[in-house]
Amino acid sequence: MPYGTVLEDYDFIYIYDGSYQGFFTAVFDAVYDRRTPADIITPDRPQLTFNTRYIEVTTDPAKAKRVTKAAREKLGGDAMHRIYYAFLSGEPHREVAIYHYLILGFKLGKAANSSLTDPNVFRVSTLAQNVSRETDKMQGFMRFSIMESGAQYCRFSPQNNLLPLVLNHFAARFGSIPLVIHDTGRSLLGIYDTKEKYIVSAEGFIPPDKSANENDFEEMWKLFYDTIGIKERKNPKLMKQLMPARYFRHYWEL
Numbered sequence: 001m002p003y004g005t006v007l008e009d010y011d012f013i014y015i016y017d018g019s020y021q022g023f024f025t026a027v028f029d030a031v032y033d034r035r036t037p038a039d040i041i042t043p044d045r046p047q048l049t050f051n052t053r054y055i056e057v058t059t060d061p062a063k064a065k066r067v068t069k070a071a072r073e074k075l076g077g078d079a080m081h082r083i084y085y086a087f088l089s090g091e092p093h094r095e096v097a098i099y100h101y102l103i104l105g106f107k108l109g110k111a112a113n114s115s116l117t118d119p120n121v122f123r124v125s126t127l128a129q130n131v132s133r134e135t136d137k138m139q140g141f142m143r144f145s146i147m148e149s150g151a152q153y154c155r156f157s158p159q160n161n162l163l164p165l166v167l168n169h170f171a172a173r174f175g176s177i178p179l180v181i182h183d184t185g186r187s188l189l190g191i192y193d194t195k196e197k198y199i200v201s202a203e204g205f206i207p208p209d210k211s212a213n214e215n216d217f218e219e220m221w222k223l224f225y226d227t228i229g230i231k232e233r234k235n236p237k238l239m240k241q242l243m244p245a246r247y248f249r250h251y252w253e254l
Helices: 020-033 061-075 077-087 094-114 119-141 163-174 212-228 236-242 245-253
Strands: 011-015 037-041 052-056 152-156 179-183 188-192 197-201
Touching: 011 020, 020 037, 020 061, 020 077, 020 094, 037 094, 061 077, 061 094, 077 094, 077 119, 094 119, 119 163, 152 163, 163 179, 163 188, 163 197
Parallel strands: 011 037, 011 052, 152 179
Antiparallel strands: 179 188, 188 197
């Protein structure tokens, strides 16, 4: 039977744990079950009950590895990079769009990557571009402070789930300096202890105190900014074009 054959008169929605491996496990299960998902969601998403069957997915690294290996062979490394970025998007229903992209790739191979007339291929490409653009902006705007422990701490609240990307970026840049990156919107912490990187829940987390030197540096910076600023040349409209207003609170808080 072909991919996506529906065996019963229901809409099938697969529920996974939100992880990348969990998503690919859901893809494996859907293909194995020969069912086309109406959606692939996390438990926190609203659920309908009329004419819908919900299938809970248990993350299985072996299943996920089989799907990612097959997808890489069919679509290529660039496409898998694009799919990963799209997966990190904050947009709803991104998972089912990626699913259909993968299914098309299993049928057409690399030709699927240029099939931008296909709405799912176009959506995945667009989401990946949005994530890439926001990552570039965030990496320029994020500001770290030195804490009493000597670790560098930063908080941000991106539209997309950028924590895995910025954690990798700054861990490579800082090298031997420990980092804590706090995604306040998703209540997640990205931690780099100079050897390993972790992403954990920020529930109950209290930001550490800043070092005395950090407080002094901040006061000197504010004095410098106020001193060189020319009141008549302030241009709030241009400032918002260069740095969107939603980033302001994190830039000035620390």
